[in-house]
Amino acid sequence: MSTAAESATTADAAALAERYGLSKSAARPPFWGYLRELWGRRQFIYSYARARTYALYAGARLGSVWQILTPLLNAGVYYLAFGLLLGTAKGIANYPAFLICGMFVFTYTQRSMTEGSRAISTNMSLIRTLHFPRATLPLAYVVNELNQMFISMGILLVLVGATDGVAWRWALIVPALLLQTMFNIGMTLIFARLGTFLTDISQLLPFITRTWLYASGIFFSIPDKLASLDAPSWVIHALALNPISAYIDIARRALLDEHSKHALPNAWPIAIGWAVVAMVGGFIYFWRAEDRYGRG
Template sequence: MSTAAEQTGTSDPAAMAERHGLSKSSLRPPLGSYTRELWSRRQFIVSYARARTYALYAGARLGSLWQILTPILNAAVYYLAFGVLLGTKNGIDNYVAFLLSGIFVFTYTQRSMTEGSRSLALNLSLIRTLHFPRATLPLAYVLNELTQMLVSMGLLLVIVGLTDGISPRWLLVIPALFLQTMFNVGVTLIFARVGTFVSDVSQLLPFVTRTWLYASGIFFSLPAKLTQADAPGWVIHVLSLNPISAYIDIVRRALLDEHVKNQLPHAWAISIAWSFIALVAGFVYFWRAEDRYGRG
């Protein structure tokens, strides 16, 4: 005796769904549609980033004041260790501003990567409950770090203004941070996808970024050191391809008079190239796994 479903030819759920125009909720949308949907969720990204910032300091007695204290304390530690004990400040004018600019720029990328690598894993319940572009989560983490970077940069501008005076070149900080933000979005999307499927990445990243820290000319003038060591020209060009070194260099050019005379070659061109390469590659790489996030 056949059932009613069999008599009407609707025993196959997939065929029934297709006949009524239904599709999988986890189906990856086309790249253009995905981008438009992501743009439509921009208010969520901003709100989520604000909520994370508030939650981060809510339990601290000094609250959001730690947004200013944290970079100052980090800079003080590095100044003591490298500037005083190792003598890297010798020969560099306004070493405090020189050091702070390097630390702030590097920390912006470092924290975007490390925090973003956990952005999906820490929000699995949200991902499995609601349908939305998963890229909103790592983007909110980058926006959260950008807010911290703007606070740090405001502090740096005060220091440079008091020591070197105000200069029209400061306006170049705006495109410099814009390019770095593009780069940060790209690499954060890459590590967000990798961190979702390879949980050990979050444990490995601190060692990778620490090595990157020491190779990026944060505590010393990279062009000056290479020139003093009579390094071949190709060595300088290879080291200047480091994206963090390029972003640090263009920020220092904008803020410090002394650094205008001692700069990495083609830093602006390298910064622009890395920004677009990272953003496009990272966005496409993340999108290609959109239908797999939250499974398992």
């Protein structure tokens, strides 16, 4: 077919669609309308997240008990490796709670990003069959990890309560988790889009997050470590800009009585800033490719 004939056919189809009030099924909706659609699908997001959790542990003999065992076993391995063998526990009160809090907070972000990077690519059949806001899929992955985080935090609260006692400052864990969830939503949306069109990103993410793990002060106090190395104060302020370090720090401030001695500077403002920037930027970045998901 000639170019002229193709143009004529396209024009005729466009005129016919306009005549009968038809629109492209995969067209990108306006941004605020897109957010309203997402809110309307909130029950689907929650139900899909629960279904993923059930499917994840369905084949295991202990079932959902692994939701409790997995974070505890991970924390135990890192306590043995870093707290005992490498001696990073020195000078830190209640080091088991210090370490476990850092691991739980980091794992929440790590798994949200890693699982979210495959949210679109592993659900192509669903995307090509039904019309719905594609952001519901990565959001469901974040909800799934948030449910796991609630279980992990319950374990941590029992541990801290048994060692340090219950305190009113525990209430600060609510805004701390809210800010981290906002950050996770934004980062998951970003990596969901990247994982759709750059399939190798899922292979690279474990190396990226592993490097992030060792640089975020999970196993040691960043200010104490830098002080022992006689590092200038600006280095501490620079490292405090790491979003994971900020979220770990504000969670430890809420739960651990002695953490004020090891706290990072400006952790709350940094945590708020990253939450807003990541969530707004992530939504816009993901939404701009809405009409491209499921093609090919």
